[in-house]
Amino acid sequence: MTYCVGLRLNSGLVFMSDTRTNAGVDNVSVFRKMFTWNQPGERVITMLTAGNLATTQSVVSLLDERAKIPAERKPSILEAPTMLQVAQLVGETLRETIHANAASGQNADSTFNATIILGGQIGTMQPRLFLIYPEGNFIESTADTPFFQIGETKYGRPILVRAYEPGMSFEDAVKLLLVSFDSTIKANLSVGLPLDLLVYENDTLKIGHEKRFGIDDPYYQQISTGWGEALKQAFHSLPDFSF
C-alpha cells in the first residue's frame, strides 16, 4: 500500500508521500512515489503515485522519456499548454499502461491499477490539483474539496478533515501532514518512513522546499511522540460523560 496527500492552500500546493511498497508483508521495499518536472520560470509539475509499482514506474518512465527525447516530444508534459492537458496526458499514459499489462495475457493476484495525484502551475495560469483514476479520467480539487489522498487514506483522514484550513501556512501544512502520516504509520504496516515532502509556492514557477523525513528526523520524532500526548490532553479537555 501507500499513503500520499496533495493539499491546495491559498498560497500554494503541498505534497507528501510515503516510500513503502510491499508485495505481501514479507516483500517490503523503499521506492520514491513523488516525481517532479520543472522548467524554472515556465512550469512545475508534481506527481504522487499509488497502486501497482510496475504500472506507476512505467507511467513515470514514459512521461520522462517523452519529455526528454525531442522526436518523441509531441505529447510531452513539458510542452502541453495547460495543466488540464497535462492531466489528460498523464491519464492517457496511465490508462494505456494498465491496458497494455491487462491485455498481455498475463495474470496476477492483484490488478495493475494505479491512482495519481497531479499538481502544478504553468506560466501565469492558476495552480491546479488533480486526482487521476486508473481509467484515465480525473477530478480537480475545489474549495469544497481542497485536498486529495490516495492509498491507505482512512486513518489519516479525520485530522485532515478537522484541522485543514486553506489559509494555513506552509509550516502548519507540513505539521498537519506529518500528524496525518504518523497516525497512518502507527496503525498500518503497509505505510512507512521515510516521507517525501515538496512545497510549491504560487507563481514562483520553481520547486520550493523539498525534504525527506527519515525515522531519525528530530522534528518527526517530536510530532510522533508529542501527538500521542496532545491527543490525550485533547481527549481529557472534552466534557466528561456521566451515566
Add this chain to the structure above:
Amino acid sequence: MTYCVGLRLNSGLVFMSDTRTNAGVDNVSVFRKMFTWNQPGERVITMLTAGNLATTQSVVSLLDERAKIPAERKPSILEAPTMLQVAQLVGETLRETIHANAASGQNADSTFNATIILGGQIGTMQPRLFLIYPEGNFIESTADTPFFQIGETKYGRPILVRAYEPGMSFEDAVKLLLVSFDSTIKANLSVGLPLDLLVYENDTLKIGHEKRFGIDDPYYQQISTGWGEALKQAFHSLPDFSF
C-alpha cells in the same frame, strides 16, 4: 458497513455499535447490531455484529431460539458452561449460516460473510472478550490487544490506539468510544447514528448501563463539536515546523 467496538477494561467490558445498514448508498436502514443475553446472577453475554445483515440476523435468531425452546436447548449459549464454549457455539452457528446460504445455489454481489465481537462473564470465571471470524474460529483479547473493532475500523482507530488505557473509568471509555465513532461518522456515510452503548461491570452478572445516543443527544453533540476544536488545539500545541 458498520462500526462496532468492544473494549476490555480492568473494571469490565464496554460495547458500542452504530445502527446503519446499507445495500448501496440508496438503500439505508437502521438496525440494532448489539444483542444481549442475560440470566441475572449467573451470566451476561453481549454480541456485536458486522457484515451481511441476513446472516447476522439469522445467527442471532438461531441462538435466541435455541436458548428459549427447552427441547432445542442442548447447545444453548445460556447453558454452555464457559465463555469459551459460548464462543465456539456462536462461531459454529455463524459458519453454518454462511455455509447454508453459500451452498444454496443463490448468488449475490456481496458475500454472506459476517464478523462478531462477543463478550461476557459466567459465574465466578473471568470476563472474556472474543472476535469471531466468518470461518467460525476466533481470537481472544489480551492485555496486548485489549479491544476489538469490526466493520469500518480505520478512521476511529488512531484515537483508540493513543488514548485507551486499561485502568480508565467507564465514563472515560464512553467518551473515548464516542470520539472514535464521531471520527468515523464524519468521514464515512456507511456508519451512522444512533449509537448503542452497553457497559458491563466485572462480577455484577447483570447488564450495567445501557443507552442509545441519537443525533439530538446533547452529550454526543458536545463531543462532536468539541472534538474538532480540541483536535485543533492539540495540533497547535505541537512544536512548529520550520524549513
